[in-house]
Amino acid sequence: MRAVGIIFSNIHDKNVAELARIRTLGSIPFGGRYRLIDFPLSNMVNSGIDTVGIITKNNYQSLMDHVGSGKDWDLARKDGGVIILPPYGNAQNSTLYNSRLEALKGITNFLFRADEDYVIMTDCDAVCRMNYNEIIDNHIKNHADITLVYKKRTLNEDEIATELELTGNRVTGVNQKSENDGNEANIFANVFVIKRTLLQNIVLDSISHNYSHFMSDVVARNINSMRIIGYEHKGFFAGITSLQAYYDSNLLLLNRKVRDEIFGDRSVFTKIRDSAPTKYGNSAIVKNSMIADGCVIEGEVENSILFRNVKVGRGSVVRNSIVMQNAVLGENCTLDCIITDKNVTVTDRKYLSGSANHPFYIAKGIMI
Amino acid sequence: MIRKKKCVAMLLAGGQGSRLYALTNNIAKPAVSFGGKYRIIDFPLSNCVNSGIDTVGVLTQYQPLILNDYIGNGQPWDLDRTFGGVHILSPYQAKNSSDWYKGTANAIYQNIHFIKQFDPDYVLILSGDHIYKMNYSTMVNYHILNDADCTIAAINVDKKDASRFGILNTNDDGSIYEFEEKPKEPKSTLASMGIYVFSAKKLYKYLEEDCADSSSSNDFGKDILPKMLKAGEKMMAYEFTGYWKDVGTIDSLYEANMDLLGDNPKFNVADSSWKVQSRSPLAPPHYIGENAKIGNSIIMSGCEINGTIENSVLASNVIVKKGAVVRNSIIMSESVIGEDTLVEYSIVDEKTIIGSGAIVGGLVNSKRKITVLGRNITVADGATIAPGEIVDKSVAKEEK
Numbered sequence: 167m168r169a170v171g172i173i174f175s176n177i178h179d180k181n182v183a184e185l186a187r188i189r190t191l192g193s194i195p196f197g198g199r200y201r202l203i204d205f206p207l208s209n210m211v212n213s214g215i216d217t218v219g220i221i222t223k224n225n226y227q228s229l230m231d232h233v234g235s236g237k238d239w240d241l242a243r244k245d246g247g248v249i250i251l252p253p254y255g256n257a258q259n260s261t262l263y264n265s266r267l268e269a270l271k272g273i274t275n276f277l278f279r280a281d282e283d284y285v286i287m288t289d290c291d292a293v294c295r296m297n298y299n300e301i302i303d304n305h306i307k308n309h310a311d312i313t314l315v316y317k318k319r320t321l322n323e324d325e326i327a328t329e330l331e332l333t334g335n336r337v338t339g340v341n342q343k344s345e346n347d348g349n350e351a352n353i354f355a356n357v358f359v360i361k362r363t364l365l366q367n368i369v370l371d372s373i374s375h376n377y378s379h380f381m382s383d384v385v386a387r388n389i390n391s392m393r394i395i396g397y398e399h400k401g402f403f404a405g406i407t408s409l410q411a412y413y414d415s416n417l418l419l420l421n422r423k424v425r426d427e428i429f430g431d432r433s434v435f436t437k438i439r440d441s442a443p444t445k446y447g448n449s450a451i452v453k454n455s456m457i458a459d460g461c462v463i464e465g466e467v468e469n470s471i472l473f474r475n476v477k478v479g480r481g482s483v484v485r486n487s488i489v490m491q492n493a494v495l496g497e498n499c500t501l502d503c504i505i506t507d508k509n510v511t512v513t514d515r516k517y518l519s520g521s522a523n524h525p526f527y528i529a530k531g532i533m534i
Numbered sequence: 535m536i537r538k539k540k541c542v543a544m545l546l547a548g549g550q551g552s553r554l555y556a557l558t559n560n561i562a563k564p565a566v567s568f569g570g571k572y573r574i575i576d577f578p579l580s581n582c583v584n585s586g587i588d589t590v591g592v593l594t595q596y597q598p599l600i601l602n603d604y605i606g607n608g609q610p611w612d613l614d615r616t617f618g619g620v621h622i623l624s625p626y627q628a629k630n631s632s633d634w635y636k637g638t639a640n641a642i643y644q645n646i647h648f649i650k651q652f653d654p655d656y657v658l659i660l661s662g663d664h665i666y667k668m669n670y671s672t673m674v675n676y677h678i679l680n681d682a683d684c685t686i687a688a689i690n691v692d693k694k695d696a697s698r699f700g701i702l703n704t705n706d707d708g709s710i711y712e713f714e715e716k717p718k719e720p721k722s723t724l725a726s727m728g729i730y731v732f733s734a735k736k737l738y739k740y741l742e743e744d745c746a747d748s749s750s751s752n753d754f755g756k757d758i759l760p761k762m763l764k765a766g767e768k769m770m771a772y773e774f775t776g777y778w779k780d781v782g783t784i785d786s787l788y789e790a791n792m793d794l795l796g797d798n799p800k801f802n803v804a805d806s807s808w809k810v811q812s813r814s815p816l817a818p819p820h821y822i823g824e825n826a827k828i829g830n831s832i833i834m835s836g837c838e839i840n841g842t843i844e845n846s847v848l849a850s851n852v853i854v855k856k857g858a859v860v861r862n863s864i865i866m867s868e869s870v871i872g873e874d875t876l877v878e879y880s881i882v883d884e885k886t887i888i889g890s891g892a893i894v895g896g897l898v899n900s901k902r903k904i905t906v907l908g909r910n911i912t913v914a915d916g917a918t919i920a921p922g923e924i925v926d927k928s929v930a931k932e933e934k
Contacts, residue, residue: 440610457820
């Protein structure tokens with residue numbers, strides 16, 4: 167009850183434009199049965215944060231369907247729980263927000279109504295387990311005004327990110343970084359903690375000054391006048407910054423260590439849908455793959471992630487691919503380095519191939 | 535407006551299931567796992583929901599903890615309702631008496647007020663130990679059409695098996711003229727499935743009479759139904775033609791699980807037109823490792839498979855280590871099969887840990903004898919468990 171959570175569900179939609187065309191970044195399917203928002207949302211629940219606002223902008227039908235009442239995260243509460251915050255126009259502002267700060271302006275009521283001391287904000291562009299409690303503890307101990315969480319890492323290809331300049335744990339500069347020079351840098355993880363009353367003041371202040379960007383207008387301007395600190399996330403962190411990164415991060419789950427860190431304690435929550443258990447036929451050959459419930463496998467699957475209710479026909483081969491829900495692969499077809507969105511059908515004897523550094527994406531509902 | 539329900543279902547789930555031995559040491563039979571994902575009670579509960587019956591009383595008595603937990607508020611079956619929904623009915627202490635449920639009829643009689651508060655026209659009596667998909671509303675409609683007082687669901691069994699069942703002898707119009715309990719020379723092969731539809735008023739009348747009769751054993755099959763027939767009530771047999779299996783024994787439970795396998799399984803749980811709902815575990819998709827071999831098997835989420843799995847059913851979060859072979863077996867959730875261990879023709883209950891290099895079960899003179907390992911036990915490295923053994927305590931390695 168000491169912190170209220172805010173999740174930005176589609177602030178990075180452009181990262182994976184293909185997948186986010188019909189949904190928010192937060193509702194992009196991941197890891198066989200999850201959606202990206204499950205990771206921050208589960209982190210909230212596992213850190214004891216039980217009032218969570220989810221800020222959306224557009225394309226949020228799948229998100230609302232997924233989150234529902236929040237009961238699968240134990241967030242269907244009388245007091246608090248999960249609240250989806252779609253944008254709404256008012257007298258001053260009739261267009262959709264374009265930045266984090268504008269989005270926060272739209273939810274001032276939510277912020278004022280809460281009685282928690284702190285606000286923890288996160289985006290849906292990363293797969294990781296974070297203990298927000300420790301971050302808030304650290305924030306309190308350091309008498310911080312704002313805590314920015316970062317990960318020491320190299321940039322992904324084509325990634326544009328915010329690099330933190332640190333002196334001790336104090337953030338002394340924020341720069342945009344867009345070139346992967348091969349060196350590890352302190353890359354902002356789009357997670358931050360702030361006192362709720364301070365955030366309210368910042369939002370009111372930025373309305374009167376017409377500020378719009380949190381990083382450049384608030385953090386950069388106040389880098390000396392406020393106590394802004396960095397907090398390093400040391401665990402696994404997979405940034406979903408492009409289709410390639412999405413593909414690579416999915417396949418990282420085939421690594422036992424990663425799987426144990428993310429799923430070991432079985433506390434990543436997601437919407438529960440009932441499928442029968444997966445059935446393997448006599449001709450199935452499966453190696454190094456993650457396979458969700460409801461599949462029927464009669465062909466070969468290797469180094470792949472299969473979502474729920476995927477059918478792989480006799481003689482078909484799926485390699486290095488991510489196959490989302492309800493795909494039907496006929497007989498004797500081959501998929502190599504392919505990402506299929508939901509409800510894709512591949513008829514008999516088709517050969518589809520991308521490459522490991524350029525996976526091929528097949529859109530939702532396509533029949534080949 | 536007085537609210538009422540057309541039909542209320544009463545599910546008898548208090549049975550001890552003593553013929554399942556170690557599998558029901560600590561849990562009631564309806565809570566025994568089935569088919570990797572389900573528990574036996576999911577089938578009658580899902581049938582109710584799919585048939586539009588949203589008021590179900592579940593009568594528990596024997597070891598109800600896990601069953602009660604599992605049913606909870608009924609949300610997985612959409613039975614968390616403000617009017618109706620699923621209710622757990624356990625024996626209770628009343629002002630003048632307090633009794634365990636003495637027989638099936640007595641269990642219903644003790645909860646007659648539960649039924650009456652919904653003022654139903656019909657009461658459906660179910661038992662919690664059968665695997666089947668059945669539309670109860672068709673049966674209720676048949677009951678209404680025939681203006682019956684009691685309708686009994688029945689299934690045609692093989693002539694050689696008929697003497698193991700309660701047999702219904704019927705006229706051409708489906709009305710029953712005689713019951714025969716386990717007859718030596720059956721006149722028909724129509725066996726009672728233990729599923730009854732009663733017109734509510736008749737049920738109340740006969741339950742009250744039965745309760746007053748101190749010589750009665752308070753059982754539907756033995757007392758209520760014969761009394762109704764004798765009194766000339768209209769009793770109909772409703773013939774069911776789908777898959778139905780009483781899973782009250784180790785062998786039948788094993789067979790029913792195996793009936794899920796194959797290209798054209800005898801029993802299809804993945805039927806989207808008749809979904810079997812259950813309380814799903816929270817687990818990631820299962821992982822099949824580099825050295826795994828899998829053929830003709832069912833595997834649930836959360837498993838980590840690095841060995842060989844053939845003709846088997848694995849429930850959630852089972853770990854099968856490298857070199858292990860699981861054949862023709864049922865492994866329930868959270869169990870571990872150690873490296874190079876062989877498990878054949880066995881049922882391994884939940885949370886049981888088998889060490890490495892062990893041998894569990896197998897064939898006896900090329901005949902199947904099911905081995906059973908109970909819940910939450912440990913089998914030491916290198917231990918051997920003979921085919922047909924039923925083990926409910928941890929097994930250390932034999933000293934040689």
